Amino acid sequence: MAIARKICAEVSSVIKHSNEVCTLILRPLEPLPKFHPGQFLHLSLDPYDPTKQWPESRVFSIASSPLRSGSIRITLAVKGRFTRKMFDEIRYGTSVFLKLPYGDLSFEPNGRDKVLIAGGTGITPFVSFLEYLLDVGVQASVKLFYGVRSRHLIIYDELLDECSRKLELFSKSVFVEDILGDDQEYQRGRLDIETIFARVNGAQSSEFYLSGPPLMMKSFEAYLMAHSVTRERIFADQWE
Amino acid sequence: MEDSENLRREIIALTKKYYDSKFGSRKFEKGRDKVFYAGRVFDENELANLVDSSLDFWLTEGRYSEQFQARLADYLGVSDVALVNSGSSANLVALSALTSPKLGSRSLKPGDEVITVAAAFPSTVSPIVQLQLVPVFVDIELGTYNIIRERIRQALSPKTKAIMLAHTLGNPVNVDAVMEIVKEREIWFVEDNCDALGSTYDGKLTGTFGHISTVSFYPAHHITTGEGGCIATNDESLARIAKSFRDWGRDCYCSGGENNTCGRRYSQQFGALPYGYDHKYVYTHIGYNLKMTDLQAAIGAAQVEKLPSFVKARKANFARLYKGLARFEESLILPLATPKSDPAWFAFPISVRENSRFSRKDLVSHLENSRIETRNLFCGNLLHQPAFQDIEHRVVGDLLNTNFTMENTFFVGVYPGLTDEHIDYVVEMFEEFFKGL
Secondary structure, eight states, X not given: OOOOEEEXXXXXXXXXXXXXXXXXXXXXXXXXXXXXXXXXXXXXXXXXXXXXXXXXXXXXXXXXXXXXXXXXXXXXXXXXXXXXXXHXXXXXXXXXXXXXXXXXXXXXXXXXXXXEEEEGGGGHHHHHHHHHHHHHOOSSOEEEEEEESSGGGOOSHHHXXXXXHHOXXXXXXXXXXXXXXXXXXXXXXXXXXXXXHHHSTTGGGSEEEEESOHHHHHHHHHHHHHTTOOXXXXXXXXXX | OOOHHHHHHHHHHHHHHHHHHHHOOOOOOTTTSOBOSSOOXXXXXXXXXXXXXXXXXXXXXXXXXXHHHHHHHHHHTOSEEEEESOHHHHHHHHHHHTTOGGGGGGSOOTTOEEEEESSSOHHHHHHHHHTTOEEEEEOBOTTTOSBOHHHXXXXXXXXXXXXXXXXXXXXXXXXXHHHHHXXXXXXXXXXXXXXXXXXXXXXXXXXXXXXXXXXXXXXTXXXXXXXXXXXXXXXXHHHHHHHHHHBTTBSOOOOTTXXXXXSOTTSOOOTTSOXXXXXXXXXXXXXXBOOOOHHHHXXXXXXHHHHHHHHHHHHHHHHHHHHHHGGGTTTEEOOOOOTTEEOOOSEEEEEEOTTOSSXXXXXXXXXXXXXXXXXXXTTSSGGGSTTTTTSOOEEOSOOHHHHHXXXXXXXXXXXXXXXXXXXXXXXXXXHHHHHTO
């Protein structure tokens, strides 16, 4: 983890996906420290005075490529008082304080084939990685399995489409719980590790990246380990 | 009650005024003023930062530490810098980091060998001994005072796991020779850059070649924080391990006053602890507490801004002194920069040639009597030092040059506090000595 730095940023765009999920594009007012796809940041709504302690903050996966340093993107889902305040109060031009980078989750663009499994807003660390792949290219197969409750909760679909068009070794399968039947783009139902595992050629030698609800990650991890995927090849984006 | 910010501004302004009154420059008087081999070089900004930090009363790592380490990382072009309380601690932390079980089969274990030199400052070698590793001593070249490149390969054994070398007095080791073996054998390179901040090899800053490197901020060094040092690395995992050794061995990486930076404070499993045991009190290494204070870092934050000018001044002083002493080369071995290097010299090493009409003692006594400070090349041969006489070690071939430097080598200063007048006076006193022979 590179040295964490504290910087001020301004909200340059707010994209509301639903009543509880939105994406913020932030424009750093100071140089953005280097980070890796998969890392996260702390965001504070209160002003940071360097002579005092860091104010209350929450962690968010960085959802943009480290090579696009002019802005940084996060997606938040309302889960409590802090994120509700963020959702309700953050507008274009709002100043926020960030400290970053943190986190051990990282992706090596090449090497082993990768299976990315995202539940809901758990897609965000993968977005950083996928956008990075658009910037640098990839020589390994990357399969994304992405599940959401409703069609309108699919976020970053444009980026995923761009990956499908531009990255030869990328494929995506999007699962939506409340659609009536499979259509061309989406499959009906919840993410199911058994189905996913069956669809991955050479699953035992692939790397699995999990991000989403804790229970989903726990059960998927247990399944993978029971099917001869070693712990070293399972990477989970976890926090409280 | 006056506003605290206004008071702070007044205090800082007064501090700057105090600097002018107390430390303002005065003219050098030959023979009366001492020509130091090293010393603090600072202005009102260091004093102002120090007072500013004291008014924060944060004390432990804080805003100035963040600023200082970020500037150092930018200067070196590395991902990570961790501040410690001395260059010696930096060496201890750097080598300790390589013993971490987190490195798996690459971790250093008792009995593993580390190639180094005996013509060293003790704390380059002490961590090797303290960690129950075995130092393997290789002789040095005269002139560069660095390891003899051809002998590094001879020092290899199946137990060789690391090379730990200092860039002697700012003069880079032959990095090509070291890196060739490091890569070929997949062993560690701990680069003791304590005396060489700002030196380059093949156009690249020293301190950026090793898996991990160290810097000292003791007052004799290129920049100072009083006591102080840092480790630097481009390996983020190694940086985290090093910080753990620095910070009691803990796994948590929150800065002082912060909580739950990792976002998983109560939801991880470690060792045989209950699940979710507070990450703040989880220890994954047998560590130390070797951190720097924010007061020290405040000085460093001002010093690091001066580093480019300091490096330039060291090089200029070295060049002027070299030019002045070149005429005595028949009797003196003058310093020789390692090929492909551009040293930010820590000092100017000189050896009295064999069969000269005088001894080191004769020359050094003349200089010291002329109020020119000199120093020996650190330990001489470390194996002759009381503490090191009985350590487990291996010597490759002989240490003839190391022993020679123990008897015949010393150095004088080129630090940025010296002006042309100082340097010219030093040359003058060498002339006086040779005239008197």
